[in-house]
Amino acid sequence: MPADYHIHTEASLDAKGSMEEYIRKAKQKKLGEIGFSEHIILHNIEGHPYTPYTPIKSSYLQNFLNLKANAELFVKLGAEVDFIPKVTEKIGIFLREFPFDYVIGAVHFIDNWSVDSPSQMHEYSKRNVLKVYEEYFSLVKRLCRSRLFDILAHPDLIKIFGFKPKTDFSHILGEAAETMAKYNVCAEINTSGLRRPCQEIYPSEQFLKILHSHNVAVVFGSDAHEPNDVGRNFTQAVKLAKKVGYTKTCVFNQRRRDFVKI
Ligand SMILES: [Zn+2]
Ligand SMILES: [Zn+2]
Numbered sequence: 001m002p003a004d005y006h007i008h009t010e011a012s013l014d015a016k017g018s019m020e021e022y023i024r025k026a027k028q029k030k031l032g033e034i035g036f037s038e039h040i041i042l043h044n045i046e047g048h049p050y051t052p053y054t055p056i057k058s059s060y061l062q063n064f065l066n067l068k069a070n071a072e073l074f075v076k077l078g079a080e081v082d083f084i085p086k087v088t089e090k091i092g093i094f095l096r097e098f099p100f101d102y103v104i105g106a107v108h109f110i111d112n113w114s115v116d117s118p119s120q121m122h123e124y125s126k127r128n129v130l131k132v133y134e135e136y137f138s139l140v141k142r143l144c145r146s147r148l149f150d151i152l153a154h155p156d157l158i159k160i161f162g163f164k165p166k167t168d169f170s171h172i173l174g175e176a177a178e179t180m181a182k183y184n185v186c187a188e189i190n191t192s193g194l195r196r197p198c199q200e201i202y203p204s205e206q207f208l209k210i211l212h213s214h215n216v217a218v219v220f221g222s223d224a225h226e227p228n229d230v231g232r233n234f235t236q237a238v239k240l241a242k243k244v245g246y247t248k249t250c251v252f253n254q255r256r257r258d259f260v261k262i
Pocket of ligand 2: 006008080223
């Protein structure tokens with residue numbers, strides 16, 4: 001099984017389980033490598049349940065380092081950082097403070113709209129869905145151009161509630177893939193979409209094919225919010241990756257990537 005690089009512990013507020021519990025579960029599931037990627041939001045967004053700033057405290061880091069030294073699998077330090085254009089500089093300063101192995105960038109917000117919150121799903125019916133996709137992927141491209149991130153989280157999160165443009169939007173996906181390739185940003189094959197109304201891995205097979213044709217590298221993530229989620233549906237994710245032609249995945253150490261076979 002490939003590494004699971006998208007794991008939230010109780011430090012993420014919306015998740016359950018300690019790092020120890022995740023490591024235990026990962027070993028049971030025979031994963032060779034995992035990475036913790038807590039939510040980091042460096043901007044106060046009105047009405048959003050997360051705290052504006054989730055610092056990774058020194059106790060967290062110390063605990064991580066102790067566990068890493070003693071775990072019988074590779075354990076990496078990552079983060080899932082919200083890309084919010086106006087705080088780009090702040091993100092850069094924050095990332096330099098911690099010894100991350102990799103940094104995942106995510107677009108969860110279009111302005112103040114939290115696009116993956118069930119309580120704000122009604123926005124999709126009010127807006128032009130093609131325009132929404134354009135806005136979402138324009139933020140994805142800005143995320144890449146910021147050069148702050150190694151990995152793009154759940155690349156087509158915007159499909160979460162099953163809203164898709166009625167007309168062909170492959171050009172939007174193509175441009176996003178081109179930008180990811182240009183700035184060396186990996187795509188995350190994230191299985192949490194299977195647990196959402198869209199009932200589909202992020203990215204879709206169509207998008208993953210496009211990413212592969214642009215030589216965009218991939219990593220895998222369960223987006224675990226509790227220990228049982230670790231490595232969830234990875235067999236299906238690997239199958240999808242292989243189906244579109246991937247034979248390798250990335251592993252990260254101190255923000256340098258290597259390729260390993262899948
Ligand atoms: Zn996310
Ligand atoms: Zn996440």
